[in-house]
Amino acid sequence: MADDWDLYEVFIRSKRGSSHKHVGSVHAVDSRLALESARDLYTRRSEGESLWVVAAKDILASDPLEGDALFGPAADKIYRHPTFYEIPDEVGKM
């Protein structure tokens, strides 16, 4: 039955101010029911207060074979990391 159902990726925001994080996926006949299933599967233990579902077929993913070309060049540019600054505690989560 679920063979012809689409796959939807599920994102949850755990609290206001933070961003949605990918938590898993569900199969569903449409996005509306995907949202219902996501609620049932992924928020049983108060994990979040906002849900997104996205049809997996609508996600364009980078090609793992191109990993070196895409991500390799960043490896030796440590000056891009703000690790030389001390962040005051008052700033909180960035």
Added chain:
Amino acid sequence: MGCIYQTEENPHFQYVLGLADDALILGQRWGEWLSKGPTLELDIAASNLALDLIGQANLLLEHAAELEGKGHTADDLAYLRDAHDFRNHWLVEQPNDDWGVTTARMLVFSLYQYCRYEALVKSSDAHLADIVAKALKEVSYHRRFAAEWTIRLGQGTEESNQRIQRGFDMLWRFVPELFETVCWEQTLADDGIAVASGTLQDAWEAEVTLILTQANLSVPKGDAHQFGSRHDGHHTEHLGTLLCELQFLQRSYPTASGAVW
């Protein structure tokens, strides 16, 4: 609708027991889908629905036990009563059959339960009002779940349409019982404790008709039914087999004899 059953011992207790038994028995029916759901997603949805309902039943049975005043616990009421002491509607004890029947039943019942709880939030029984206020959020999700699935199945394939229509056709004869108002219930309603079930019918009918129409389904005709039976302890044969499973462990290994589960 005429008023039947003139007297009832401790009507307040009977009323809360009726609410509790509806939740308990329907919760058990949903639990039966566990590991047998049409998909993994729906299997988990089914157990969520079961847990919501059994949670409601637990709170309502605790309250009922207090109102009864005979020293029983919620567990005693759930596990040690026989079928003729159950006060649930016949609708909720009917077998799950297939997903179409289960969904049709959930739509019929969750819309009804929502109307009932919504009215009971204003009950002068403050404990009951607290319980239903919490339960209302759950039932609000249940009716949404049932409505979405009724529409998907109704608008789906020829087979899914036939199956969900069959569900409504099969169960429609249990609908009138939901709206019968027995005399003692009317008295409780006059006292602000209960809601007279008959007053919920118009709102329920409007909503169910709207959803069935949207789902390309027809509202079943016919009004063959039996009134008042549950108050006399009459049930369909299905309640007995359901209780066998529900009560087996407590009956075979009673905690009273020292058994620890």
